[in-house]
Amino acid sequence: MKRRTLMAAAGGAAVAGAVAGPGPAAAAAYTGYAMAYFTESPTMAAAVYGLHLAVSSDGLNWTPLNQNRPVAMPTLGSTGLRDPFILRKQDGTFTVLATDLKGTDWAYQSRHLHVWDSADLRGFTGYRLLKVHSLATHAWAPEAVWDPARGQYAIVYSAVNASGHNVLMVSYTTDFRTATDGVVFFDPGYDAIDGSFVTVGGVHYMYYKNNTNSTLLGTRSGTAGPNSWSVYTGAISPGRGVEAPQIVKSNTANTWWMWGDTWSPNGRFFAWQTADVASGSWTPLNDRAYTQPLNSKHPGIAPVTAAELSGLTATFGTPAWNRIKSYNFPDRYVRHADNVARIDVYPFDPYQDQQWTLVPGLADAAGVSFRSVNFPAMYLRHSGYALVLAADDGSATFRADATFHRTAGLADSSWTSFRSHNVPDRYLRHSGYVLRIDPITSGSPATDRQDATFRVVH
Structure with missing residues (x-):
């Protein structure tokens, strides 16, 4: 209809x-x-x-x-x-x-x-x-x-x-x-x-x-x-x-x-x-x-x-939350599933798993942290370089692991990439549809730079 x-x-x-x-x-x-x-x-x-x-x-x-x-x-x-x-x-x-x-x-x-x-x-x-x-x-x-x-x-x-x-x-x-x-x-x-x-x-x-x-x-x-x-x-x-x-x-x-x-x-x-x-x-x-x-x-x-x-x-008014869209798999959005961060094909349920409140970085207000909408006490953080959803334990390590800095998209400057706060040579990227942080430079393969490029949308 x-x-x-x-x-x-x-x-x-x-x-x-x-x-x-x-x-x-x-x-x-x-x-x-x-x-x-x-x-x-x-x-x-x-x-x-x-x-x-x-x-x-x-x-x-x-x-x-x-x-x-x-x-x-x-x-x-x-x-x-x-x-x-x-x-x-x-x-x-x-x-x-x-x-x-x-x-x-x-x-x-x-x-x-x-x-x-x-x-x-x-x-x-x-x-x-x-x-x-x-x-x-x-x-x-x-x-x-x-x-x-x-x-x-x-x-x-x-x-x-x-x-x-x-x-x-x-x-x-x-x-x-x-x-x-x-x-x-x-x-x-x-x-x-x-x-x-x-x-x-x-x-x-x-x-x-x-x-x-x-x-x-x-x-x-x-x-x-x-x-x-x-x-x-x-x-x-x-x-x-x-x-x-x-x-x-x-x-x-x-x-x-x-x-x-x-x-x-x-x-x-x-x-x-x-x-x-x-x-x-x-x-x-x-x-x-x-x-x-x-x-x-x-x-x-x-x-x-x-x-x-x-x-x-x-x-x-506009939404208090955002969604994060993959550059090279633009039908996929960042979501959490069983506390693992990944990109999945839209649409899916629970649909709230793809909604994030982008707050000032927990370790540096100039950065950004990703707080879950449906689990608001939990944030994305890296652990062993893998991105997981975890509750804020109040520690300096957690705050640093959960803080990222926006940069121009590594594959497209009109999009966005996210650099780790405490491992600054590593960027948020997907690999096998699962999120992690890896070293990526201008000389990295084009696929790696695309994996690390996202668009912040609603």
């Missing part, structure tokens, strides 16, 4: 959601991005079906807000949401739409969507349910766009109709309080969900999930009307099941990104980029290029102004 609307063009000029531009708000330059999502993790320990928000200045690396807790919770219908979508309306304010579904009870049939209004995404008002069809089925993954020919917003979502499989349906509204009864918008002849829209050069594009094989496909239309879409791409896949396409225009370059999410609770985002949406050709990004919010599922992304970006951060 999925959602999406307007993007910002290079230099801040607005490019439309599926049918038209974003209206008066286009006068403001977009300098950042906001993401709506919900959370799950492999064992469902992180399952929280409320509205979460994250922000980004570059559109690729994301910072969760409100300590990765919901900023709003639904109280009607199932009392849970999936697939939140942020729409900037013609007047510049926002409406948030979401699937009415708590958890994974796919038999739950709701004809309604959760709806909130917001002036600036810092507060959410007018919470309500919106009925979009009268069928005996669900309404999944809404996305809304302005249709100037109708003078209404088109709400597109997935539902099972007389065909017996999921199709994309559309309902029209002016106020997101009442909507026309849904009609078929796109039916490729097989199960299809998760429509995501954008307009480029007067042509309308919709990407969706082929739900029979969990790949993404792109369609286009000259009118953006119901049943006017034709497929123009081959199947897009990261080599495993993917859904929730989300297309975002860079605020600063002629670059488009498309996000996708895994279909299972093992929520991992994938990203592709192109300089030409019309070509239908997308290049996958290496995990090194982007970082998703912790445990995030099904992103809905909208560009925001500098004032909106700073306002969101000021209102909700």
Whole structure:
């Protein structure tokens, strides 16, 4: 399931959601991005079906807000949401739409969507349910766009109709309080969900999930009307099941990104980029290029102004914890497991094992020590050159072993390396996915320098 609307063009000029531009708000330059999502993790320990928000200045690396807790919770219908979508309306304010579904009870049939209004995404008002069809089925993954020919917003979502499989349906509204009864918008002849829209050069594009094989496909239309879409791409896949396409225009370059999410609770985002949406050709990004919010599922992304970006951060705050991402295995993060420090493939549970509070160095405040979030009396230290999680015994040796100094990344100066405080010719690195400290110099093999390079993220 999925959602999406307007993007910002290079230099801040607005490019439309599926049918038209974003209206008066286009006068403001977009300098950042906001993401709506919900959370799950492999064992469902992180399952929280409320509205979460994250922000980004570059559109690729994301910072969760409100300590990765919901900023709003639904109280009607199932009392849970999936697939939140942020729409900037013609007047510049926002409406948030979401699937009415708590958890994974796919038999739950709701004809309604959760709806909130917001002036600036810092507060959410007018919470309500919106009925979009009268069928005996669900309404999944809404996305809304302005249709100037109708003078209404088109709400597109997935539902099972007389065909017996999921199709994309559309309902029209002016106020997101009442909507026309849904009609078929796109039916490729097989199960299809998760429509995501954008307009480029007067042509309308919709990407969706082929739900029979969990790949993404792109369609286009000259009118953006119901049943006017034709497929123009081959199947897009990261080599495993993917859904929730989300297309975002860079605020600063002629670059488009498309996000996708895994279909299972093992929520991992994938990203592709192109300089030409019309070509239908997308290049996958290496995990090194982007970082998703912790445990995030099904992103809905909208560009925001500098004032909106700073306002969101000021209102909700940024996390008090960090995660540490490996440079040469960027799908892996530093975590503790049975008190051994290692790097493991994201996502995993307990997810708190990868969360660290970076505090002033215990032996030197100019350095840094890594305190565990879920075992806050314990820190990473080296012992026999191996990194372990251990309780602070108050000794000078412990404090020195648990202190490191940040340096420019040995493999990439825009990343970070960590030099041992009391064995200063040794750096934190992974070997066989286990962390230790080893001597590394500029003359060391490239692999060693890569093993010792990390990125501090959220």
